[in-house]
Amino acid sequence: MNKIEIDFKNCYGIHSLEHTFDFEDTNVYAIYAPNGLMKTSFTKSFYDLSKGEEPSEPRHSRPPTHSVKIDGIPITKEAIYVLQSGCEVGNPVDAITAILVNPAQKAEYDKLITDLLGLKAKLINALQKISGIKKSNIESTLIKDWDEKDIFAAIQSAANTNSSDNLSMFEYAVIFDCKAQDILNNPSFASNAAEFSRRYDEIFSTFSSLFKKGVFNPAKADSSLIALKNNGYFSNGHRVQLQGESESFDQTQFAEKLAEANARLDSDSSLKQIRSDLAKNAPTQSLTALFENLNPTELEDLFSRLEDPGKFRRSLWAYYVSTTSLVKEFLDEYDNNIDKMREIEEIASASKSQWSSAIRLFNNRFVEMPFLLEVKNFSAVTLGQDIPELIFKFKDDFGETDCSPEEALKTLSQGEKRAVYLLMFIFEVEARKLSGRETLFILDDIADSFDYKNKHAIIQYLHDLTRENNFYQIILTHNFDFFRALGNANVVRSKFAIMANKQDNCIVFKHALGVNNYFVGEIVKKLRGSSCKLCATVPFLRNLIEYTDGPDATDYIALTNVLHWRKASMELSVAGYVELYNRRISRNQEVKPTDTSTLPLVSLIFETAASVCARENHDALCLEDKIALSMACRLRGEQFITFQSRGINGDVNYWIPDKNVYGKELRNFKDLLISNPLPFDSTSDVSTLEKIGIIVCSNIHINSFMYEPILDLTVEHLVSLYEEVTQMCNNRGLLGK
Numbered sequence: 001m002n003k004i005e006i007d008f009k010n011c012y013g014i015h016s017l018e019h020t021f022d023f024e025d026t027n028v029y030a031i032y033a034p035n036g037l038m039k040t041s042f043t044k045s046f047y048d049l050s051k052g053e054e055p056s057e058p059r060h061s062r063p064p065t066h067s068v069k070i071d072g073i074p075i076t077k078e079a080i081y082v083l084q085s086g087c088e089v090g091n092p093v094d095a096i097t098a099i100l101v102n103p104a105q106k107a108e109y110d111k112l113i114t115d116l117l118g119l120k121a122k123l124i125n126a127l128q129k130i131s132g133i134k135k136s137n138i139e140s141t142l143i144k145d146w147d148e149k150d151i152f153a154a155i156q157s158a159a160n161t162n163s164s165d166n167l168s169m170f171e172y173a174v175i176f177d178c179k180a181q182d183i184l185n186n187p188s189f190a191s192n193a194a195e196f197s198r199r200y201d202e203i204f205s206t207f208s209s210l211f212k213k214g215v216f217n218p219a220k221a222d223s224s225l226i227a228l229k230n231n232g233y234f235s236n237g238h239r240v241q242l243q244g245e246s247e248s249f250d251q252t253q254f255a256e257k258l259a260e261a262n263a264r265l266d267s268d269s270s271l272k273q274i275r276s277d278l279a280k281n282a283p284t285q286s287l288t289a290l291f292e293n294l295n296p297t298e299l300e301d302l303f304s305r306l307e308d309p310g311k312f313r314r315s316l317w318a319y320y321v322s323t324t325s326l327v328k329e330f331l332d333e334y335d336n337n338i339d340k341m342r343e344i345e346e347i348a349s350a351s352k353s354q355w356s357s358a359i360r361l362f363n364n365r366f367v368e369m370p371f372l373l374e375v376k377n378f379s380a381v382t383l384g385q386d387i388p389e390l391i392f393k394f395k396d397d398f399g400e401t402d403c404s405p406e407e408a409l410k411t412l413s414q415g416e417k418r419a420v421y422l423l424m425f426i427f428e429v430e431a432r433k434l435s436g437r438e439t440l441f442i443l444d445d446i447a448d449s450f451d452y453k454n455k456h457a458i459i460q461y462l463h464d465l466t467r468e469n470n471f472y473q474i475i476l477t478h479n480f481d482f483f484r485a486l487g488n489a490n491v492v493r494s495k496f497a498i499m500a501n502k503q504d505n506c507i508v509f510k511h512a513l514g515v516n517n518y519f520v521g522e523i524v525k526k527l528r529g530s531s532c533k534l535c536a537t538v539p540f541l542r543n544l545i546e547y548t549d550g551p552d553a554t555d556y557i558a559l560t561n562v563l564h565w566r567k568a569s570m571e572l573s574v575a576g577y578v579e580l581y582n583r584r585i586s587r588n589q590e591v592k593p594t595d596t597s598t599l600p601l602v603s604l605i606f607e608t609a610a611s612v613c614a615r616e617n618h619d620a621l622c623l624e625d626k627i628a629l630s631m632a633c634r635l636r637g638e639q640f641i642t643f644q645s646r647g648i649n650g651d652v653n654y655w656i657p658d659k660n661v662y663g664k665e666l667r668n669f670k671d672l673l674i675s676n677p678l679p680f681d682s683t684s685d686v687s688t689l690e691k692i693g694i695i696v697c698s699n700i701h702i703n704s705f706m707y708e709p710i711l712d713l714t715v716e717h718l719v720s721l722y723e724e725v726t727q728m729c730n731n732r733g734l735l736g737k
Contacts, residue, residue: 001438001472005069010062011055012041017507021474028466028473030492031509032483033500034714038507039476043084043444050080070440079438083425085445108344112337119330120151130320132173145313152334154317159327163318169298172316174290176309184306207261210242221258225251358430362423365457369419370394371408418448422458429465438470446475447482455482459489466491487515502716503617510619518623524585532608535631536624538562538577538601539700541584555580562601563631563700564662565638567655570600577601605631609722618715629718630696634662636725637692640685641669643734648676662697666690688724695721 004021008014017038021029033039045055049068057064068075127142128135142154174180210221228234234251241248242257249257305312321327359373371392392408394401409417425446432439446462447455459482465471475492477483486492498509513522519540523533542559549556558580561568572580575597609632612618612625619625638656646654649672656665666689673682695713729735 001440002071004075004440004472005067005072007065007067008042008045008055009066010057010060010064011045011066012057013059014038014041014045014507015505017042019509023472026493026496027469027471028462028475028492028496030475030477030483030486030497031500032480032497032512033476033478035478037502037714038500039444039478040085042476043082043442046080046442047082047084049075050077050082052077075440080440080442081428081432082442083422083444083446085448112341112344116330116333116337119326119333123155123324123326123330126324126326127320130171130323131316132171134173142317145310145317152331152338155321155327156331156334158314158317158321159331161314161318163315163322165315165319167316167319168323169290170302170316171290172313172320175302175306176313207257210257210261218258218262221261225254225258358423358426361461362419362426365460366419366422366454369416370396370412371403371416373423419454422446426461429471432471433468436470439472441465441471441473443473443475445477445479445482447477447479455485456489459485459491462486463489463491483512484515499619501617501619523624530624531604532612532624532628534574534577535601535605535608536627537581538605538631539627541581545584555584562605563634565635565642565656566658569602569635572601573597574599574601574604602635605635608632612715613719613723618719622715625715626713626718627700629715629722630700633692633696633718633722633725634700636722636729637689638662638665640725640729640732640734641665641689644678644682644685644732645669645672648672648678663693666693685728688721688728691721692725 002022002024004023006017006019006021008017011017031039031042033042045066046068048055049066055064055066070079124135124138127133127138131138133141139151142151142158143149146154146157148154148157175184210216228238228240229251239248239250240254305315363372371394374391374393390404392403394403394408409420412420443462447458462473462475465473475486483497487494487497494515495511497512497515499512501508501510523536527533527537538559542556542563545553545556545559551557558568558572562572562577578597605628608628612629642654642656646652660668669689670686673686696718726735
């Protein structure tokens, strides 16, 4: 990838943007864009393209057009990955799967195992019919009974076990049901089972008209009597006719008949308890049915085998396997493919380091998160047999708790959710490393919602990506501090740090100057001959004097008077300020505009602001323009308050008290208007004055820690505000006073 040519028109608010990103000598561009200019629109357009969709213009319903080409060829959706700002956290499983499941490995593995899995399903069906165990439990039961690692080994062990005994009368599910086992393991049952079986057998022979083995036994007869009674059968006059009996029975007679039969067992308390236990529920009734079909020898054999239940379980499986014709075909297929399958599994296991390193990177770099992350069930996931199980491990002083992503995300802060979203990005990056896919990453304010510690972790990761030859990044931000940090950390080189500007209704990109230290690199070093840069040094120098000499210093007071509309505001000339600057900074700047040397510095500030407003196009950064406009806005605002207050209170000598800040004086002025309304509606005037207080006042205290508030304001916004307050002063005849 050498060049990416972009042409967006009417795409999410971008009227026109044409630019070529030359990646021949870099793989990272950083774009600083003030809020509302183009950043989100640019990202949304690429996001649509990454989904195979067309960018649109929903705001103005204008027909959009777009073109994105890599070295002259239209970009494919697979070559784009977009990390959006403030995006909701999706399903981390999808991102993890991309790493763990290598498509080529999975395809070959699936091809080998397809026939085997088909035979396995058929074999499980056959074993289910014989054993009576639920189909879903066959595999786990086999593995457990044979203590093997998988069903293949368990079937092989069963096939290799001698199974000459006929065990067809024993059904695994009936004998080893937990409720049946409660009865079979009862010592009283074992000691009385033979007698119970003998008497139980007599019941069928003595009461042949009532019972039939395997069809209708005493337990079913008791249940039938209860059901007939509860449903009003006898109350309606119906009677029961038994096969071979000449007379029918009413409810009482039928109950007496059953009692007579049960007396064969109930006369012995132990046998009565056995009968009661066997009639409790469906599993125990199935055990009853088994006893009905066993002769005394077989019953004795059953109890003998139950003395070693583990061996009995394996004997049953060995018998079932020996009588199932599919077993040989299944084992042959397994033997033919197992070596190749294991080879692929070993290759797949190598990808474990890929996802584990991604999680380790996240856990190590993102500090003070309330959780650590872990992926379970790795083996099944690597071959696409299962989805990844991402676990959040929350730790505190009292212990550790595991949570699923769904549970964890409910409790995370926005910044912590953003961290999980970033983790998904890391997984995606690792997946694309595995595939070797050439990718253009569009990263929209990736550091939003993070504190400074974790912002540096992000910057470090972006620096890691610069080492990948197939990866190209366009990083967008409206945060100048982050923009500057990208350069300081060598993520992006200076010549590839650019700024977005609006020019003739088009978005254009220009090289960003002085990113590392704009004040020193662009203002102080280039002060000569620039009235705008000269004005921009005033608040900075004032702050330095405050730090070194304190707020009572003569120079501090002189510069404070320049920044506020006061009686002494016009006393400091341009020449006087240059002398003060050179004395304080010791740079001996030759700033001597001969025609303005005696001009008051405040007048130069107004002239500079007017010249900035007159420009047709503005740069996105232009810190000096923004400082000059901010100073001029507040001066005009205080000028308006001063002269309007004079008109209201009748004091032609009124000045704003030196100790009053702008906010306090504005509140006083509004209170004055309430008690002494002007002869015109001043609502819009007050609104403009409030905007000055909100937007610009804090920007006039510039120091190394306070670049960002003013940098992230657009020049156009400040131009509009200055023109508004100037027109307001002009309308009231205040200019020139």
